[in-house]
Amino acid sequence: MVDYIQIAWQGLVSGFAYALIGLALVMVYKTARILNFAAGTMAGISGFLAHWWAAEQDMPFGVAILFAMIMTGAGTYVIERLTVRPLVKLGDFLPIVIMTLGVEEFLANVSLLWWGGTARRYRVPGDIDRINYLIGDFRLNAWHLVVAITTFLTLSIVGYIINQTELGLGMKAFAEDQDAAKLMGIKESTVSIWTWVLSALVGGVTGIVFAPVLFLQQDYMNIIFIKGFVAAILGGFLSLSGGVAGGLLLGELEAFTIKWAPREFAAALPVVIVFIVLLIRPHGLFTREKGHERV
């Protein structure tokens, strides 16, 4: 029994990463109808900055995280203005998506030049990632607890912004009907840029908090990005809570597959899931089928 709880907890912790990246992807897609293929690499750079500043530049951990988040926000602001905005005016979906792929390639190479290709394991304050509590036979890693709390806080803050602030209202209005939102005086470029920044900050938190779990490597967020993408698909790509739920579900499926099936199968799991979901419920597991897009 404890065995199952242990596996379920492990799945939940991985699921947090997929859920957060899924949320970041859905957010941008839903409001701006853009798929951001650079999301994973951007999140990885946030993680690198924070841990590199803390471990190699002797910055206090909290300050390093703060600086990394500021850099993430500012960098994303610049990226959106320079690469996305000029293409949005042309009104086509594909060029923008290709542009985000270009940004991904560029950032991946920058971080490779900066940090090199070897994996590192930076220490976190108090080495708390090496502390394990035993509750009966259940083993609880202290850093995993930090991951859980951070995820919960991040989701709460995003929920608050979406549901209680004017920016959130604008994002929702835009997601529902762009032209009608414009006719209400909502500025497309303002909503778009803050959506990008918010999405990148969610990604940044993920990159930072999961770096000690994953080993810091130049492309360590790529695999999380792919699974975040799967999470978003599970959720139908248009539902924020669907993306989060999809991430948690994927984490659990993965954890229990590893337990019972050969490793090779576990690695193929995301692809299998996407295939099945797209075949049977293309609008996602958690959203009811919507009518066709209004014209």
Added chain:
Amino acid sequence: MSGLKIKDLKVGYGRNEVIHGLDLEVGPGEKVALLGANGAGKSTVLKTISGLLTPSEGVISFNDDEIGGSSPSALVDKGVIQVPEGRRVFPGLNVEDNLKVANYGKSPEFLEEGLETVYKKFPILEERRKQAAGLLSGGQQQMLSLSRAIIAKPKLLLIDEMSLGLAPLLVKEFYEQLGDLFSEDVTLLLVEQNAGLALKYCSRFYVLRNGELVLQSDSAEYVDNPVALQSAYLGVDA
């Protein structure tokens, strides 16, 4: 103050020009109808005035302020408000959030005031204010769409086919209410397919066919015989 003035407007979608040089004026506080058959280009004209489309040629001015090519949000700030065809409420947002969006970027005080006015005119919206707008009936959605415009405090109001998909009796009620919903001095350009109703409410009208103006006149000359307009609509003798 000289109201809305459009000179030699050309606009379309991509390379496909839809309006081929339109001249149109609506004096301050005047109520004018823009009529025409399906696909004549009526909505295209409204969308251009409200900034959703950018003119390829021509001048649009409102109260001597050149507004052609401005962004929709800049135009909303100037009081140019469009009630779009098909109502376009945000179906997943509740009624009150729909109204909140109409006050976007403005002080919450205005919203309170606006909500009070709107709920007084349409009590059913207050009753259903926590319900998703997508669940409202067509008529209630039109009330909501008009209410958003009320909250936005228009100086120039553009209404696109209020009658679309609604029962004739309901449409008649809306037209009878219009004068009461918006202040006297609001300048109005109203698009309608149902000429009979529009002529009763507006003092003048234009008829558009295939993106060209084919007739303009005082409503009084046609109000008792809107059928006579059909030849202008369709380009045949009725």
